[in-house]
Amino acid sequence: xxxxxxxxxxxxxxxxxxxxxxxxxxxxxxxxxxxxxxxxxxxxxxxxxxxxxxxxxxxxxxxxxxxxxxxxxxxxxxxxxxxxxxxxxxxxxxxxxxxxxxxxxxxxxxxxxxxxxxxxxxxxxxxxxxxxxxxxxxxxxxxxxxxxxxxxxxxxxxxxxxxxxxxxxxxxxxxxxxxxxxxxxxxxxx
Ligand code: FES
Ligand code: FES
Numbered sequence: 001x002x003x004x005x006x007x008x009x010x011x012x013x014x015x016x017x018x019x020x021x022x023x024x025x026x027x028x029x030x031x032x033x034x035x036x037x038x039x040x041x042x043x044x045x046x047x048x049x050x051x052x053x054x055x056x057x058x059x060x061x062x063x064x065x066x067x068x069x070x071x072x073x074x075x076x077x078x079x080x081x082x083x084x085x086x087x088x089x090x091x092x093x094x095x096x097x098x099x100x101x102x103x104x105x106x107x108x109x110x111x112x113x114x115x116x117x118x119x120x121x122x123x124x125x126x127x128x129x130x131x132x133x134x135x136x137x138x139x140x141x142x143x144x145x146x147x148x149x150x151x152x153x154x155x156x157x158x159x160x161x162x163x164x165x166x167x168x169x170x171x172x173x174x175x176x177x178x179x180x181x182x183x184x185x186x187x188x189x190x
Contacts, residue, residue, distance in 0.1 A: 103157075
């Protein structure tokens with residue numbers, strides 16, 4: 001039931017609809033974890049600093065601890081539970097497994113969701129702070145380790161698995177399934 005401080009919202013998560021009453025102050029992260037038991041999304045800092053809570057909103061990565069659940073109504077939310085295709089892992093998940101892109105795993109769901117967003121942004125030609133040629137006609141820059149580190153810099157890893165994480169993102173970038181759209185050529189992946 002809606003009140004002056006709460007509303008009934010319908011959240012579209014991983015292809016399913018969930019209708020629930022939420023206090024207007026409830027973050028998307030808390031709605032996912034505490035109300036819907038989608039605990040794959042992790043809480044680290046709860047203030048937008050660590051990236052552990054990263055999910056995809058309409059295909060764009062966002063930190064769910066800074067997103068109100070009511071503001072996510074009507075948008076397509078993808079969490080780590082929804083990135084695989086049935087039993088087939090997403091290419092980014094597979095690359096993290098293949099290359100040991102984790103240690104304790106606490107940051108991993110956020111790293112993987114963020115990496116999926118990174119590959120999509122890169123395929124669309126979006127520049128980063130370290131991109132040399134930012135002209136739209138220049139297209140996607142080579143996805144060098146420096147580009148990957150910069151684009152993934154919002155996701156911290158207390159275990160320091162960064163080297164393998166960068167390798168995993170580079171490996172996934174060569175898989176056409178990773179973006180679902182444009183393909184990154186092998187030559188673009190340094
Ligand atoms: S828990 Fe959201 S950024 Fe750290
Ligand atoms: S794998 Fe432990 S925090 Fe990243």
